[in-house]
Amino acid sequence: xxxxxxxxxxxxxxxxxxxxxxxxxxxxxxxxxxxxxxxxxxxxxxxxxxxxxxxxxxxxxxxxxxxxxxxxxxxxxxxxxxxxxxxxxxxxxxxxxxxxxxxxxxxxxxxxxxxxxxxxxxxxxxxxxxxxxxxxxxxxxxxxxxxxxxxxxxxxxxxxxxxxxxxxxxxxxxxxxxxxxxxxxxxxxxxxxxxxxxxxxxxxxxxxxxxxxxxxxxxxxxxxxxxxxxxxxxxxxxxxxxxxxxxxxxxxxxxxxxxxxxxxxxxxxxxxxxxxxxxxxxxxxxxxxxxxxxxxxxxxxxxxxxxxxxxxxxxxxxxxxx
Numbered sequence: 001x002x003x004x005x006x007x008x009x010x011x012x013x014x015x016x017x018x019x020x021x022x023x024x025x026x027x028x029x030x031x032x033x034x035x036x037x038x039x040x041x042x043x044x045x046x047x048x049x050x051x052x053x054x055x056x057x058x059x060x061x062x063x064x065x066x067x068x069x070x071x072x073x074x075x076x077x078x079x080x081x082x083x084x085x086x087x088x089x090x091x092x093x094x095x096x097x098x099x100x101x102x103x104x105x106x107x108x109x110x111x112x113x114x115x116x117x118x119x120x121x122x123x124x125x126x127x128x129x130x131x132x133x134x135x136x137x138x139x140x141x142x143x144x145x146x147x148x149x150x151x152x153x154x155x156x157x158x159x160x161x162x163x164x165x166x167x168x169x170x171x172x173x174x175x176x177x178x179x180x181x182x183x184x185x186x187x188x189x190x191x192x193x194x195x196x197x198x199x200x201x202x203x204x205x206x207x208x209x210x211x212x213x214x215x216x217x218x219x220x221x222x223x224x225x226x227x228x229x230x231x232x233x234x235x236x237x238x239x240x241x242x243x244x245x246x247x248x249x250x251x252x253x254x255x256x257x258x259x260x261x262x263x264x265x266x267x268x269x270x271x272x273x274x275x276x277x278x279x280x281x282x283x284x285x286x287x288x289x290x291x292x293x294x295x296x297x298x299x300x301x302x303x304x305x306x307x308x309x310x311x312x313x314x315x316x317x318x319x320x321x322x
Contacts, residue, residue: 001105003080005031006308007301008099008109010087013041015278015293016115017070022301023113024077026316028308031107032079033099035086040067041117048142050163054289066290082107090252092272111304114249114261114269114276115297118242126155126238128220129210136216137236147172151232153219154178155207156239162186164237165199176200176231178207178221202229210236257282267300273307275300 007023009016012034023030038044040063043052048064055061082105089100090112099107123139141147141164148171154161157179163186169175177194182203184191195201202221208228209220219233246259255262255270260282267275277296279288305312 003031003082003105003107004109005029005080005107006110007031007304008033008097008107008112009079009115010034010099010112011041011115011117011278011280012036012039012081012083013115013117013278014043014066014070014290015117015297016041016113017067017074018294019113019115019277019297019301020074020077020079021070022298023304024074024079025319026301026305026312028077028301028305030077030079031082031109032074033082033085033087033101033107035084037084039071039081039083040064043067045140045142049144049167051167052290054291056291086248088248090248090271090274092274094272097273110273110308112274113297113300113304114254114274114280115278115293116249117279118259122243122245123238124240124243126207126236126240128207129216129236129238132210132212132216132236135214136212136234137210137238139238141168141237144168144171147235149173150234152176152235152237153207153221153231153233154237154239156237156241157181157184157186158239158241159186159190161237161239162190162194164239165194166190166197169194169197169199174198174200174232176202176233178202178205180204180206207236260286265299266303267296268303273304275304 006028007030009032012032020030043063050063051060085101085103087099088102091098096110097112129137147168151174152172154165154177165175165177205221205223208222211218219231221229261276261280263276263281267277277300278293302314
């Protein structure tokens with residue numbers, strides 16, 4: 001079924017959901033496209049139980065709770081959701097834009113708002129554990145319960161690795177974090193919290209073997225290139241980051257700065273009627289936070305509203321005004 005709308009939002013994460021709500025607030029018809037089968041983007045796929053600390057008004061809120069609130073808020077716009085589908089083609093003209101999806105659906109939109117985060121992403125592999133994927137090796141931790149009472153090895157040194165170590169430590173028998181360097185990319189506050197916990201941290205190390213029967217039973221870790229240790233492990237979490245696929249954006253003719261879409265202060269891209277907001281964007285002084293994405297979403301929608309209707313105002317007034 002083909003779809004017509006005022007704003008086609010590419011990306012169903014937090015920024016895309018807030019943009020959907022805001023477009024509805026401005027009286028615009030919205031369609032939301034996401035390659036994942038569920039709303040919430042990386043939060044739903046990777047860390048729904050993670051405590052998020054940088055959303056205004058919430059001292060702390062779990063990822064799934066934040067997504068649930070955003071979905072309920074977005075529903076006021078009565079959007080059309082096109083989930084589990086990827087936008088593969090984009091053409092723009094004086095009157096609007098046409099998006100082609102991988103299932104053949106055609107979306108005719110008067111404007112497009114890209115809120116795709118890091119793009120379509122896939123996890124980096126852990127070569128020594130390839131044959132154990134689905135039998136004890138995971139890339140995401142959407143639910144903590146399967147790890148309860150088990151020995152867990154987490155491989156990686158970024159935010160996800162440390163977040164999962166911190167949250168799994170109270171319910172597992174043991175957590176060991178293995179990282180190839182002795183420096184970490186994670187937030188210093190989380191690193192210190194993990195160091196002060198019972199989590200064992202092994203640096204300058206790599207996982208070089210996995211053993212077991214029907215499932216994982218142990219992990220071989222090589223330290224400094226020659227010191228081998230065998231650790232008990234029934235679950236392995238490979239938190240090695242992700243490979244982002246931005247090939248479609250390049251083919252569409254968008255101006256990119258490495259992996260990000262270049263925008264101006266109105267969140268306009270170099271293509272007519274195409275805007276972007278959230279982690280996907282790049283401009284001088286850019287800060288990648290959920291809170292910033294919300295503001296960019298409102299900016300993009302308000303400026304898109306004027307493109308759709310030149311008689312409209314960029315600032316529509318406050319939502320609290322009667």
